[in-house]
Amino acid sequence: MVADQQALVPVRDRHDAVWLIAIWVVLSIGGCLAVYFAMGPHMPPGAMSTSAANQQFDNTVLATTATPVVIGVLLYFGWAMAFWRPAPGDTTDAAPLHGHTGVAVTWIAVTSVLVLVLAVFGTYELIAPAGSGGGEGPQPIWKPAGTVAASDTSWTPGTKNILQVQVIGQQWVWTFRYPQFGGFETTQLMLPVGEPVQFNVTSLDVIHSFWAYQLGVKADANPLVNNVAFTTPYHTGQFTVRCAELCGIWHGAMYDSGQVLSVPAFVSWAKLTEIRLARLTKMLPPYSLTYDPTVIPTLGKVLTQLGLTGAGGGFYSPADPEQP
C-alpha cells in the first residue's frame, strides 16, 4: 500500500519540494536578517525609554519569528500558481491526498515548540523590564531593579528613591500630581531623563487609559483604583499622551504632550512650579492614590444649605446610560 502511494508521487513533485525548501531557507535567512537589523531599529514605539525600547525589541523578535512563516506561505502560494496549474483543456482529477504521520508529528512538534518558546519569551519580557510599561494594578508584581519604596515627600535625583507622578484622568483632560514636590497638580507632564518613574494612574469619573506612546507606557485609569506603571526615559524630548479608552464625546480631543528634560532642568521646573502653584495646591485634597469625588469634606455653609453633597454627583450608575 505504502509502496503504491509512493509510486503515485511523481518525481517532478519531489524536485519541487527540494527547490521549495532550498528557496525558503535562503529567503528566510535573508528576510530574518533584514527584519531584525534593518527594520528593527525603526519598529514602534521607538526607544525613548526602557519600556519603549523593550517593546521595540519584542516587536522585532516577533516580526523576525514570523518572517519565515510568511515567506513560506507566500512562496508556496506563488509556486503553486506558477507550476502546478492544470494545462489548458486538462480536466483530469488531481492525485488523492493521504495522511502522513511524519508530517503531522513534525507540524505539531514545531508549532508547539514555537508557541511555548514565545510564551516563555513573553513572560520573561514582562518581568525583566518591570511590567513592560503596562499598568500592573495597585500592587505591582515587578518593580524596576534597584529601586526602593517611594517616599511621598521628597525625591533626590541619582538615588534609588523612585520619582512618583500621579496621572489623573477626567473627562476630558489629563492632570499630573507630583507628591514629592508638595503635591502640586498641573496639566504639564515633565520627566527627568535617566531616572526611573512610577506612574500612579487613576480617574475621577469614567475609565480612561493613559497612553504615553513614545515612552511605551499604557495603563488604564479607573476610578477609585491606583494602577501603577514604570519606565525610565532614555532620551530628552517630547512625547505624546493620549486617552486609549473611549470615554465620552471629547475622547478624541483628550490628548496632551509631555517632555523629558535633563535632570537639572526637571528639578528646576518642579521647584518653580511648586512655588508658583502653592496657593492652588492648598485648595487641593491631600495627596492620595485615589480620590472619591462624591466626598468633599470642606463644603461651605451655602453649599450645605443648598443640599449639594458632592462634586456634581457621583460615578455613573449601573443604570446608565439613561436619558431624563
Next chain:
Amino acid sequence: MSLRARVATLIGAFVLVVVGVGFVAVHFIYSSPPTINYVPYAHGGQVNVTFQTDPQNTVTSKPDWVSYFIQDPSSKQWVHTTFFQVPANTRVNVTILGYDGCTPLRNPNWGKVTGTIGNVEYVNGRPVSILDSWAECSVQHTFTMPGLGINVPIASPTTFAENSNLCSTSPCTSGPHQVVQFSFRTPATGGAYSWQCIIPCGLGFLHGNGGPMATPGYMAGQMEVQA
C-alpha cells in the same frame, strides 16, 4: 417566488439600507448647533464675544439641562449654541453672564484661571486668579479649552438667597448673576478647538458628565479659528 422577483427584492432591500445609513450619517453630521460668526465684527485686532450660562434652558426639548447661550453680534439676540467663529491672531474679549448657581468642582484644580491674558478673569470688574469652590459657593461652571490651555472658572452668585432665586426662563435677562470677563489670543493659524465645562454640572441626569455636559450646544462646544 420567481428569480426576477427575488432579485428585485434584494436590490430594493439594499437600496433601502443604503438610504437609511445615508440619512442617519447626514443627520448626525449636519445636526450640530448653529455657529455664531464673530469674524466680521473684529476691529483693531480684537473681537468681543458674549455668552451667558443658564440653570436651565426653556427653549429646547431638554428644559432641565443647564446650558450656555451665545449672543448674535448682529441681532443681539441670544442663540442656543456653543459654536462660534473668531479670526486668527486676534485678542478675544469674552464676557460671560453667569446666571447659574454654584456647584463644587469635582477637581478643585480647575478653580485656577489659566491661559487668559495675565492668567486672570474679572468678576464684576475685580481681578481673580483662583476660586475655591470647595470652601465657598463661588463657581457655577468653567470655560475650559484644553487645546489652548484655557481654564476659567465661572463665578456664581454667592449667597443662599441668590442661589435659591435663580433665573427660570431662558435666555435669562434678569436674576442673580455674576459678570465674568477675560481675554485670550487666538493662534496665528486656523483650526477648531473644542471647549467644555469641566465641573461636571449635569447633576441629576447622568451623574455629572452626561446629558448637557456631553451634548454640543449645551455645556460643550467648539471655537473655529479662521485664518
